[in-house]
Amino acid sequence: MDLGKGYYSENTPEIVELSKLSEEADLIENDLFIKYDVKRGLRDLNGKGVLTGLTRISEIIAKKNVDGKEIPADGEIYFRGYDVHQLIDAAVKENRFAFEECAYLLLFDKLPTGKELFEFEKLLGVYKSLPTSFVRDVIMKAPSRDMMNTLARSVLTLYSYDDHADDVSLPNVLRQSLQLISMFPLLSIYGYHAYNHYHEGNSLIIHPPKEELSTAETILYLLRPDSKYTELEAKLLDICLVLHMEHGGGNNSSFTTHVVSSSMTDTYSVIAAAIGSLKGPRHGGANIKVVHMFDDIEANVSNWEDEDEVRAYLDKILNKEAFDKAGLIYGIGHAIYSKSDPRAVILKGFVEKLAVEKGKEKELALYKMVEKIAPELIAGERTMYKGVSANVDFYSGFVYRMLELPEELYPTIFAIARIVGWSAHRMEELANNGKIIRPAYMAIEPRKEYVDMTDRD
Known part of the structure; x- marks a missing residue:
């Protein structure tokens, strides 16, 4: 469907002229940002972010204090105080997957015991399913050429299948978060297969998920026609997921999660907003x-x-x-x-x-x-x-x-990982019951006298 039919398109003289007016009306001289010390992008020229909140979930190190001065340093990242490098090294040494263990750590602020990790993985496996006919009625209908839009639409639609969608109590939000963590590979891969079939004319392949597979294995199993993959492929994808799952509260999509959560809206709306942020080429693309x-x-x-x-x-x-x-x-x-x-x-x-x-x-x-x-x-x-x-x-x-992953899925692989971080940040925002996030903007437009219609140029 061409949404431009029957409407003014972006190339019509009317739209072109109005867009010029809009651009002239909105343009702000760069000197004014400097004059009023506005931290554009909420960062100063050295990249230091404006402090807008506190978090226990992860820490990003980019500088060290030496003799009272901050100097650039090799980067470090910590999940709940644990060096991510050590978390990955331990998993590699023990020849196991790390994503689920790190998800447990980010959500509950503790390294799981063997039994706790087994039970957690079992719970994620149980949640690894979609509502009856969801693939047929939602994912297969009007598949988008953009997988992030498909993912966001699917997440918003899940609201209609949840009898407690608007309940923002922590137990309910945790349940919703765990379900979304488990569902994201299915929503993403099935969305790609629908696109690949309806838009590219290729065979439609829908593999049912296996509860016992890790998140990385699930992605490869659902994606490939023969469901085959090597151990090295799955383990390296697992490492990619760990490295993308969380990166502090100040990155654009996690900050979006805090901002939208602070309005006390539902989980599905919050995660859809985060997906919209991650889709941007300055972030996840x-x-x-x-x-x-x-x-x-x-x-x-x-x-x-x-x-x-x-x-x-x-x-x-x-x-x-x-x-x-x-x-x-x-x-x-x-x-x-x-x-x-x-x-x-x-x-x-x-x-x-x-x-x-x-x-x-x-x-x-x-x-x-x-x-x-x-x-x-x-x-x-x-x-x-x-x-x-x-x-x-x-x-x-x-x-x-x-790994022969289609490019259309690159941003959604990021989202499959980052849904864990988003969930942790949403829980943190709700647990602290903070104020609605509303930073200040300075108005610089001069005051004007009203002009009657007959006297306007």
Whole structure:
């Protein structure tokens, strides 16, 4: 259906003229933000965020205090006080999945015993199902080309299937959160299969879930026609999920969760709002840009091992002469981190094994070269208020491509992981029964006298 039929489209003279008026009416001079000390993006020029709340869920370290001064430091991330690197290393050493254990930790502020983890995984398995006919009546109807929109619509529709949808008591919100954590892989993968069938003309495949599988295994099992995957594939995807599941209360989608939860609305509305935030290319869609950028580099650089040739092409990208001409080297830089993003460091340590299994050593070498060259080029071209380094999106898209995950699902894989963090932040906001979040905006429009219709120009 073309929603433009019967309406003014964006290219009609009327809409073009009105859009110009709107832009002129809304534009605010940058000098005014400086004059009134407005922290745009709720961050200062050094990337330090404005303190808007307190959280016990996770901590992000990007600087260290030395002799009374804050200086850039290698990034660190802690889940409920535990170093994420140690959590992942322990799971790898014991040859088990980490996502469910970290989900328990984030929700309940304790590392589970073996029995507690078994019971928790069993509960998530029981919740790993959708209402009767939901796939047919909701997911298969009018499938979207955008999987995040499909996911948000499915989440909002689940409200109608919940007899206690508006109950914001903590036990009920926890029940809803656990169900959504279990349902997200189903909603995402089934949504993709519907799109792939109705829009791309491919076979429709719907595998029923298995309660005993981990979240990472469930994704691969539901997605692939033959449901087959290697242990290495599942374990590396599990690590990706852990690295994406939580990143402090200040990231855009988690802050959205706090803001919307503070209005005391229902869980489904809150999570749909968080999905809308994560969908944005400045937040959850960045790894797609990274893999597309590397496609472009591989197509235009004849010798991937020639550092000078790679450097010259990256310089073209940075100067808006190549790729999408936005002047950005995607996957490099982060709003908070400077010297290193711990998630990228951890992921990079596991990527090599999968690259060998998939025969992608040459591509991995190119990624490592760009990771080395890009910060040097950026520092030479632009004023730097803090250092830049590879972020988690730099390698995650490469991993997803090696796992043969369709690009349409990249942002929803992020959401499948981050639903845990969102749930923890929603519970935290409700537990503390804070005020509705309402920051201040300064009005700068001058006062005006009313003009009668007959006297207007």
